[in-house]
Amino acid sequence: MIRYPLLNEPVKIGVTAPSSGLHLEQHSLLEEAVYRMKGKGYEFLIGQTCWTQYKMKSAQATVRAEELNQMLRDDTVQLIYPPWGGELLIEILEHIDFDNIKPKWILGYSDISSLLLAITLKTGIATAHGPNLIDMRGQASDPTTAMWEKVLFTKKGEEITQYPSEMYQLRWQHDYVTDWVYHLTEPTKWKTIKNTPILIKGRLLGGCIDVIRHLIGTPFGDVGQFQQKYINNDPIIWYFENCELSVPDLRRSLVQMKLAGWFENCSGILFGRSAANETVNDYHILDVYMELAEELNVPIAYDIDCGHMPPQLTFINGAYAEVRVYNNNGTMVKQLFK
The missing domain is CATH 3.40.50.10740 (Murein tetrapeptidase LD-carboxypeptidase, N-terminal domain)
Incomplete structure (x- = not known):
């Protein structure tokens, strides 16, 4: 529990x-x-x-x-x-x-x-x-x-619902001070693979993929034991944000997670916005998302409010969540503390 x-x-x-x-x-x-x-x-x-x-x-x-x-x-x-x-x-x-x-x-x-x-x-x-x-x-x-x-x-026993931001920050401007600290200039739009609406239910886990990937194979990254001991094998909704990984490095990291069993009993994956998602040769970030969706047969949403292109939602690791993403950006993340 x-x-x-x-x-x-x-x-x-x-x-x-x-x-x-x-x-x-x-x-x-x-x-x-x-x-x-x-x-x-x-x-x-x-x-x-x-x-x-x-x-x-x-x-x-x-x-x-x-x-x-x-x-x-x-x-x-x-x-x-x-x-x-x-x-x-x-x-x-x-x-x-x-x-x-x-x-x-x-x-x-x-x-x-x-x-x-x-x-x-x-x-x-x-x-x-x-x-x-x-x-x-x-x-x-x-x-x-x-x-x-x-x-x-x-x-x-209570629940809390969060919605997407209206605007997000494209770049940091530390020499330009605002009341909100951030510089929110770009319209936010959460997206899904093939632009299809999705509803995902499960327990939230995740973080900055640059660093949490290094927990794989250590005593601090035993996802299977966590599922059995604390959440009664509920499915997991993974949320990731990429700070600095190149697109192929992100792909390697996700494959490693898959091979390590992190995506077993996974109900869906959420990816945050990232300035690092630059195409390498002809390999695009959408290629990574689509390959993973096909391999795992789970819904994937991306460009969500999470990570180094603020603002971001507050995700609770371990909380039960329902995530809805519609074509018209009528989206939400409802977290239940149960």
Whole structure:
């Protein structure tokens, strides 16, 4: 059975950097985000790893893991919210005390999704794939991003429905500051293979495919055991976002997942938007999606609100979901905490 963390106001947020921290010139980004969140009534415990960054990581693996372990054991911390992702979170997984994790929300994306998926697979505790804490530094959030709060305040037995954004961000413009942080300029349209409407039901799992693929074959990526132990063999809806993989590398990664059994009892797959999906020779991203759909005989939707081309929905790993995508973009993701 999936265990869903419960938020009770006032919410105390633990901020730690299990992947990348911030260089000195970036400290103001976190300080502003914390200031905005405190204005909404949140309390904070900020770890030392947030303020350092050296050789692609905030600190050595054991230091990062110990700070995270302390917050995972701390009864006063209800939500762990890293500042952002990075590259080398996988180094800390072997040092995490999975046996003593107390159910609490962990929210983030990019490299953080390695931690999220590993915790849900090993413990059955639901985790949240959504916007970074740094992205909370604006005066306001767009409606899609802002849904993270409603989603995390959902209680066991309740349901929450999210809809596609109206516009999305095509490129990052850090030197151009807006109230919403993001620069939403392009119309959002979720799509399906062959443009056919789909309805997918199952348990959500996923994250940034660049990093979660490296859990395959490790003690932190046992999808089969998770299905048997925690979700009574319910089908899985996978959601993926591609940060930097070339189209053929994405294809190789998906084939590896298939060969490792990750797609057994899969009811459908959702792919986020990606700036990395450039055609290589004559091999197109749609070729990848269509090949996978044919091999697995499951519906596939793509260009959904997930990943490094914000805004993005907040997906709960382990939650039961119903995903509808229509030709006219009348789409939704309904998550049930059961």
